Amino acid sequence: MPKHKEFERISDAGLVNVVDEKAVGAVPLHYCHGKWYGPNRDGGFSSYKDTQAGSFLGQFGFNRTQKNDMGNSPAEVAMLWLMQNRAVNYAGPLAGYPVGQHESGNQRILVTEALRLIKIGQGTWPTIQTLVESLLADETHDQCTVFYIWLAASLRHLYHRMDWPGELPFAHCPALALFGEFQSGKSALIDLVLSPLFGGRKADPLAFLKEGKFNKDLFPAALLVMDDKGASSNLDERRQRGDAMKSLIWNEFQRMEGKGVDALMVSPFWRLVFAGNFEDSSLNICPALNDSMRDKIILLKCVRADGLPADESEKIVWVKKLREELPAFVAFLLAFKPTKRDKKKLDKRSRVLNFWHPDIAAALLEKQPECKAIEIIDILDIAPWDGTGTEFYTTIRDSDKGGLYERLFSGPDKCGRMLTELSKTMPARVEKRMLDGISHYQINRKQK
Numbered sequence: 490m491p492k493h494k495e496f497e498r499i500s501d502a503g504l505v506n507v508v509d510e511k512a513v514g515a516v517p518l519h520y521c522h523g524k525w526y527g528p529n530r531d532g533g534f535s536s537y538k539d540t541q542a543g544s545f546l547g548q549f550g551f552n553r554t555q556k557n558d559m560g561n562s563p564a565e566v567a568m569l570w571l572m573q574n575r576a577v578n579y580a581g582p583l584a585g586y587p588v589g590q591h592e593s594g595n596q597r598i599l600v601t602e603a604l605r606l607i608k609i610g611q612g613t614w615p616t617i618q619t620l621v622e623s624l625l626a627d628e629t630h631d632q633c634t635v636f637y638i639w640l641a642a643s644l645r646h647l648y649h650r651m652d653w654p655g656e657l658p659f660a661h662c663p664a665l666a667l668f669g670e671f672q673s674g675k676s677a678l679i680d681l682v683l684s685p686l687f688g689g690r691k692a693d694p695l696a697f698l699k700e701g702k703f704n705k706d707l708f709p710a711a712l713l714v715m716d717d718k719g720a721s722s723n724l725d726e727r728r729q730r731g732d733a734m735k736s737l738i739w740n741e742f743q744r745m746e747g748k749g750v751d752a753l754m755v756s757p758f759w760r761l762v763f764a765g766n767f768e769d770s771s772l773n774i775c776p777a778l779n780d781s782m783r784d785k786i787i788l789l790k791c792v793r794a795d796g797l798p799a800d801e802s803e804k805i806v807w808v809k810k811l812r813e814e815l816p817a818f819v820a821f822l823l824a825f826k827p828t829k830r831d832k833k834k835l836d837k838r839s840r841v842l843n844f845w846h847p848d849i850a851a852a853l854l855e856k857q858p859e860c861k862a863i864e865i866i867d868i869l870d871i872a873p874w875d876g877t878g879t880e881f882y883t884t885i886r887d888s889d890k891g892g893l894y895e896r897l898f899s900g901p902d903k904c905g906r907m908l909t910e911l912s913k914t915m916p917a918r919v920e921k922r923m924l925d926g927i928s929h930y931q932i933n934r935k936q937k
Contacts, residue, residue, distance in 0.1 A: 498559070505569040513567045516549050518542055519590065519599045520572045521580035522750065526599055533588050534580070534601040542568060578753050579745070582709035584688065585647065585758025586654050593655070594742045594754040604688025604711055606651060609823065610816025616796065616807065617682060617814050623795035624674045627846070632789050634831060635844045639665055639787060641825035642841050643760050644686060647711060648823060650758060659741035661839045663784055664734060664761035666775055668849050669791025675764045677797070679714055681811050686819065687711040687760060694761070695719040698733040699726070705747030708757050713737070717765035720773035724857065728910075731776030735785055737761060767791075767852070778853050779913035783843055784836050788853075790846040858897060859910040863918060865894050867935055872918075874932040878905025881930065908932075 498506055507513050518537070519526045525537035527545055537545065543564050547553045551564040561569075577590065582602040590599050625632040639662070646660045667675045684691050692710035697703070707713060721727060737743070738761050746752040765771035767790065776782065798804035827835065836843050854860045866872055869888040876884070879901040889895065898904050908930040912921035920931040 504573055505566060507566060507570045510570075512550075513570050514574075516546060516551075516567065516571065518545060518571050519575045519577055519580065521577045521599060524580070526580050526601060531602075533603070534599060536580075539568075579755065582690075583755060583757055584690070584709060584711040585650050585756070587651050591654055593756050596753050596755060598755060602709070604647075604651070604690065606648065606688055607685060607815050607819050609820045611820065612814070612817040614814035614818040614821065616810040617818050619796045620674055620678060620682070620794050620811070624669070624678060624791050624793075625789055626792055627790065630844070630846060632844070632846065634827075635787060635842045636665075636789065637822070637825060638827055638831065638835075639663075639841045640683075640686070641822040642839070644819070644822045647687065647758055659756070661739060662760060662841065663836075663839055663843065664738055664763060664786045666763040666765075666786055666788050666849070667791050668763075668765050668767045668772060668775075668788070670793050671766050672793070672797075673791045674794030674797055675791055676716075677794075677811075679712075679762060679764060681808060682815070682818075683762065684712055685812070685815055686822075693719075694737060698730050698737070701733065702746055703748055704743075705745055705750075707759075708743075708745055708755070711758050711760060713759055713761045715761075715763050715774055717771035717774045720765065720770055722770070722773050724777060727773065727775070727777040731779075731782060731785075734761065734776055735781075739785065767849070769852075769856070772849075772852055772856070775853055777857055778845075778850065779910065780916050781913055783845075784839060786845075787841070787843065788845040788849040790849050854914070857910070857914070859907045859914060861897060862907050863911060863915060865897065866932060872932045872934045875929065877927055877929055878902070878908055881905075881908060 500506060517528050519534070525539065525542035526534040527537050527542065529535040543553055546564040546567050551567050553562050553564040556562055557566070576597070577599040578596045580599040580601055583593070583598060583600050584604060586593070586598075586600040586603070588600050588603045590597065592598075621636065622633050625636055642660070643662055646657065650657050667678070669675060688711050690710040691712040691714050692707045693715060694704070694707055694713045695715055697707060738759065742754045742756050744752050745755050763774055765774045776786070796807070798807045831842065834842055869885070871884060871888060874881070874884065882898060882901040882904040885894065885898045885904065889898075898907075905928060908919055909921060909928065911919040912930065918933055918935070920933070922929050922931075
């Protein structure tokens with residue numbers, strides 16, 4: 490019998506051939522950036538060194554000592570084949586995927602640890618219901634329905650996605666903002682209800698929203714939470730945060746970037762929540778508002794919830810009740826269906842109710858100088874008006890005889906930016922169009 494020739498062991502493309510590809514393929518080893526990943530006792534994958542991967546192959550019956558005429562043992566040949574055929578671009582936890590190998594954004598990934606979703610159970614959930622419905626109680630607005638629809642749609646998509654990874658279309662979903670009294674129960678709702686519902690992991694995207702890089706720590710978590718410790722009174726920063734937030738929740742594929750590794754595009758499951766007190770400094774955690782944000786963020790006003798524990802001993806009992814009721818709450822949410830009346834109001838893309846509580850929206854808009862500008866425009870009786878930012882600056886100076894508003898309208902460029910923001914925040918009052926490459930604005934009268 491003639492000996493095997495070199496090209497039979499190595500393909501023209503430089504790929505290693507093995508005698509029993511099925512046997513090698515049955516070995517649950519994956520390779521990523523110099524590390525091996527094999528199964529662990531928790532149902533996920535752990536990283537292995539080369540020597541450990543070799544020992545693992547030995548346990549699968551691949552000889553580690555007998556060398557062929559090229560100096561490689563069957564285990565070493567199998568390792569070469571696995572490096573070429575089981576290499577992945579990313580290995581680690583990724584929210585929205587079960588453990589195993591997947592394709593995401595044309596990238597081969599290995600999810601090493603899955604979210605720990607709560608199993609559906611039977612029973613009632615009175616403690617959770619009291620927390621939610623008293624926290625969001627409002628005589629005029631049915632905030633509870635807004636919340637339940639948002640949470641039910643989010644959770645249903647997450648559970649289905651874990652069952653059928655890569656098969657469901659991307660689900661747009663606005664961020665949820667909770668603003669209200671100090672120690673009203675907002676943190677309890679997030680930490681003890683939302684966080685476990687979304688798999689037990691949460692992350693803070695503030696640094697990424699500000700700097701736009703090194704966001705790898707966000708991808709294991711399904712729930713992204715920002716609280717008022719990241720509040721900024723800088724309006725430009727809040728506007729930039731709004732633009733970054735839109736990309737974070739509205740784009741299916743996200744650029745994962747860690748220090749010292751190549752960036753790649755993957756599709757995580759994320760839901761974003763803001764939380765803060767209903768006061769000026771805390772409200773600054775929220776992005777600046779404009780008309781394009783109507784379907785990007787839900788604003789809910791919170792009051793102090795009923796039944797909150799008064800001391801540590803009560804807290805232990807209360808937290809235990811919340812945890813025990815979660816399986817029944819999951820069952821409620823997965824079966825939840827909006828009423829026919831609410832279905833007609835659902836956003837066409839996100840299938841949730843877009844809602845801004847007027848008190849929260851008004852408090853946020855008051856922080857934006859363009860909203861003060863429209864008040865001054867009405868005081869000076871300038872509308873209807875049409876022209877450029879420079880012409881508006883001249884009109885304001887001519888109308889403001891006492892120089893009362895000089896600081897707000899301090900130059901043509903600032904006036905142009907203000908009118909541009911007004912065209913987004915109040916498109917019925919200010920319209921923007923381009924003429925010969927120059928921005929023109931039409932200011933309409935306030936409707937009586």
